[in-house]
Amino acid sequence: MNTAAETTAGAAPSASATKRRRRSVLLLATPALVVIGLALLIPILLLLLQSFIVGLGYGQLQYSLTLSNYADALKDPVNRSIAIRTFSIAAVTASVCIILGYPASFYIAFRLRRAKNLALFLVVVSLFTSYLVRLYAWYTVLGKDGLINTALKTLHLIGGPISFLLFSKWAVLIAFVNVFLPFTILILASSMQGIPADLLENSRDLGASAVQSFTKVVLPLTTPGLVAAFAYTFVLTSGDYITPALLGGKQSTTLASIVRDQFVTFGNQPAGAAISFLMVLVFAAVYIAISQARRYKGV
């Protein structure tokens, strides 16, 4: 974190002038705060309050306090099995993204010079095609007459088409990784860019092996990026019901589709709100857990 700005702001001639400048600078944040306050914090509060009243379906509410929304959500075995399914796919996706993305980010951040910006630019470009249309493209790649099966057949590596590529957990995983790998690479590369390039050389000069340099120097310094990339992928994957619905086959229902059903099919906002906040609790727990990893891996 750059502390130059901090020292500059504090280097004003008089204390009251500093205070005045601080206050007026703070005012600049007001519009954004107002927007976030009105359009995010208040709605979330509203939703939280709603999760404690009774929903009668089709938008009808009964204003009596209850914990039944949470209790029912937790007791329902269907919710539990779908929650396990949802969060395990999210965790696997996030892990795969990090494992696949780290070497690529490393290469881009440390080994490329003039091509670095171009590489990062290409990563961003891969996101410029509509998410939904890219989903449909997986039919083209993974289907019975898709790219992979056609290629394998032409090379005479298989007799009949591989059918588990599509409409399975694999298809969902591949599609999710394809969407979130670019974000992961960008986050990791950005955290790596904070590391001075000669740090690695210095550690080698001091006698550390390549592996040691990596695990004791680079890896700990990039754990904030790892945590951020994992958390981001985990949260957004858990909340996505479109990809599993189109590619998941028999495993097409997720927690997000249950929330959506509560809001749309049942018109029971309190129940939907309760499940949503339980999901947020899981997100918070996951984030806290992986942030702890930072401490133990650190130097």
Added chain:
Amino acid sequence: MRERPEAPSIRFTRRELLRQGGIAALALGGIPALLEACSSSSSSTPTGGSSGSGTADVSGTTLDFYSWQGYDIPVKPIKDWLKSNDVKLKASYINTHDDITAKFTTGGGRGNYNLSTYEAGWGPLYIQLGIPTVLDSSKVPNFEKAYDVFKTGTAGKWFNVDGNQYAFPFTGGVQGINHQSCAIDAPTSYRDLLGPSFTNKFGITDDPVATTVIGAYTLGIYRADSLYTPDQLNQITDFWKQMKSNARLIIPSYGNMGDLLASGEIVAGTPGWAAVNSFASDKGDDAVKHTVPKEGAATFCDAYMIPAEAPSPDTAYAFINEAFTPQAQAAEAAYLVQACVVPEALDLMDPATKALYPYDQIEELLTTTAPLEAIPAQVPSGYANYQDWVKAWEGVKAS
């Protein structure tokens, strides 16, 4: 115990067609004139339709439509009408019927749309929730041309309650099994799909209503009032869990089913819909067919409604009135691959479309043998309601 209904017969003879009053005269000499009138760009109905009376001037207004893709019937008679009346059609399409419920209760749809639909079984709940407005039948005189069963008969009761007309039924159909006729013969029973020849080769559409009804038919416990005990619902759920374990996937939508059948990822799909055949042939596959197995099929009938707080309802009235002209009905039946409700339209259809549904028996079918199913929104205690159906279906999807 209600008799198990026969699957609708699709035998159809010209003689029986001529029994419908008035058609004989048209058949003898009027067809060329009718065809001429069909393709003209004038908006008046040549068979003496009284659309000119009592309809307000709607030029320059917008039709804000919210319902199934296709129910805005983009066929020539309607398109011509829109153009000559200078009415703009803005359509938003739904994915499930619940989208309509949600949109007009909690989804902020009131005041935004002036035309929507609902399926017969949803009538009682929708009326109770205040979703459809009471309609002025004098503004839709063409509805008089419909079969009696849709006006005053058993089908009509879903739309006309206590003398109030809440919606005008304009189409209907059945839901059985779609299959790839190049690859397999038509399945004769839903239980065929449990066999090894279908393992990992068929799909189940994500439709809690149709699956419950079909499940009830297969287990022989079907009732048109849709009152099933929780125990019976469990039996239906178990049946679908069995089906799912042999299936390849849960199909998100009927449109998707067309893609999947055409691309060969599946050879069959249920619950089905005749329109899927058209979706597949749009993809170049003309061999997808719809069949009704011996146990029966879910039936549906959709009607146009004007939602509460609709802007410019007169535009909606004018459109609905136009939709009941025989030309529009005939074109709609061909486009949607569904049944139409106006007998005069039959003579304007090509034989293939006409043969899809047993129009000669339609009154009898909807009255006794295959009446439209209810949606169990409110049920006496001891029976499963719609929310139980959806929960049970979610259990199937989670299994």
Added chain:
Amino acid sequence: MSARRQGWVLAVYTAFVFAFLFVPVLMVVLFSFNKTASFTFPFHGWSLQWYRSVFSSPDYRSAISASLKVALVTVAIVTVIGTLAAIAVTRYASRARETLRSIFLVPAALPGLFLGIALLSLFIRTKTDLSLGTAAVGHVVYTLPYFFLVASSRLLRFDPMLEESARDLGASWFTTFRKVTLPIIAPALIAGALVVFSLSWDEVLITFFTVGSQNTLPLLIYSKVKQASDPSINAISTLLLTGSLVFIVGVRRFVVDLRS
């Protein structure tokens, strides 16, 4: 393993990663030219029919104009309030800084579904009519963190001595900002604006819940994907991709630094 060999392995690996990232994009572009309506191989030959159907379809045209309106409004609002917020956080030295920063980054930590249903609940309670405007509100909240990240990271690397010098020479705070700070951080702000634009353009989950009767392009594509789709959705995607590329390459002369 020698450093050279290591570098070579990493290079090949990264190339494979890029190939994986672009496979669906290539399929989308390829099948936008398909002669038939199918999405699977064999590829039946080249045709521009889907492009023609996109341009001739009133559905697409109104959806594109709706998406454009929402995206431009979102970019305008987010650029202004996001820049101000970034300045406030990077120049305001105190413990509150981290809290403010977290507040501005929170929307990125929530799934679109959650944001959408929260906003819908608010609109229902306040009896606000749903429209493109309410959808834009959702887009502003959703994209603010991303712009904030880009802008604040650029401001952090900005040498404050430049501002100090200008002020020492007697320039007011506002003049300093206008003549010194803004020109230098402008490329990053443009990059941020582009990010906001493309995020808003592609957003479907929040929009689904907050929009009125007018479809945006992603909602139209979503309804087509769920009904019966044809490669016109590929055509429109390819057009957008090409448009974005052309636009960005044109702007790149401003040395858009994507390091965030």
